[in-house]
Amino acid sequence: SAPLHEAVKQLSWLLGTWESETAKGFFPTIKPFEYKETLEFTHVGQPLLNFSFSSFTPDNVPKHRDSGFLRVNIGTNHVAFVSAQNVGIVEIEEGDVNGTELQLESNGILHSSFASLPHTTKIARAFKLIDESTLEQTVSMATTTTPELKPHLSVRYKKV
Numbered sequence: 001s002a003p004l005h006e007a008v009k010q011l012s013w014l015l016g017t018w019e020s021e022t023a024k025g026f027f028p029t030i031k032p033f034e035y036k037e038t039l040e041f042t043h044v045g046q047p048l049l050n051f052s053f054s055s056f057t058p059d060n061v062p063k064h065r066d067s068g069f070l071r072v073n074i075g076t077n078h079v080a081f082v083s084a085q086n087v088g089i090v091e092i093e094e095g096d097v098n099g100t101e102l103q104l105e106s107n108g109i110l111h112s113s114f115a116s117l118p119h120t121t122k123i124a125r126a127f128k129l130i131d132e133s134t135l136e137q138t139v140s141m142a143t144t145t146t147p148e149l150k151p152h153l154s155v156r157y158k159k160v
């Protein structure tokens with residue numbers, strides 16, 4: 001397999017397959033819920049990581065899916081999270097990796113004409129490595145009916 005590109009060494013802590021230990025969802029307008037998620041980060045030697053998120057209900061019914069690329073602006077710690085979601089959304093988030101923390105904010109979200117309402121207007125996401133086999137992700141969002149960023153997801157993963 002190809003060696004890890006120099007530009008993504010700063011993201012190597014994300015590589016591998018992660019399974020949720022706890023995954024919780026909330027938002028002011030919905031009932032809090034629990035779910036399961038598998039998250040994969042891989043590479044083929046390019047200055048980017050490939051990712052895919054697959055979420056499921058607690059009894060394994062497939063739900064939200066999300067896949068794309070985490071691209072590095074070579075020579076910097078600035079990254080772009082380029083993602084397509086099965087709910088009919090594509091989005092780009094950007095932010096900086098600092099040590100084993102990555103903070104991202106959307107700079108564009110596009111919905112298909114028949115994506116369900118409300119539409120998402122902003123996404124803020126953070127990844128943080130807790131120890132070498134434990135990763136956390138939090139996702140906040142704003143929508144057309146909830147205009148301030150509010151927490152939607154909080155996940156703690158174990159490396160498998």
Ligand code: HEM
Binds near residue numbers: 025055117118141145
């Ligand atoms: C509800 C967006 C990820 C499960 C919602 C709503 C939006 C949304 C806009 C409607 C909120 C409202 O009615 O005010 C997103 C975005 C995500 C994401 C942008 C990723 C960046 C997930 C994931 C799950 C999930 C990973 C895991 C199963 C739910 C559930 C609801 C919901 C259960 C409430 C029931 C429903 O409307 O289906 N989400 N979501 N979401 N989301 Fe997410």
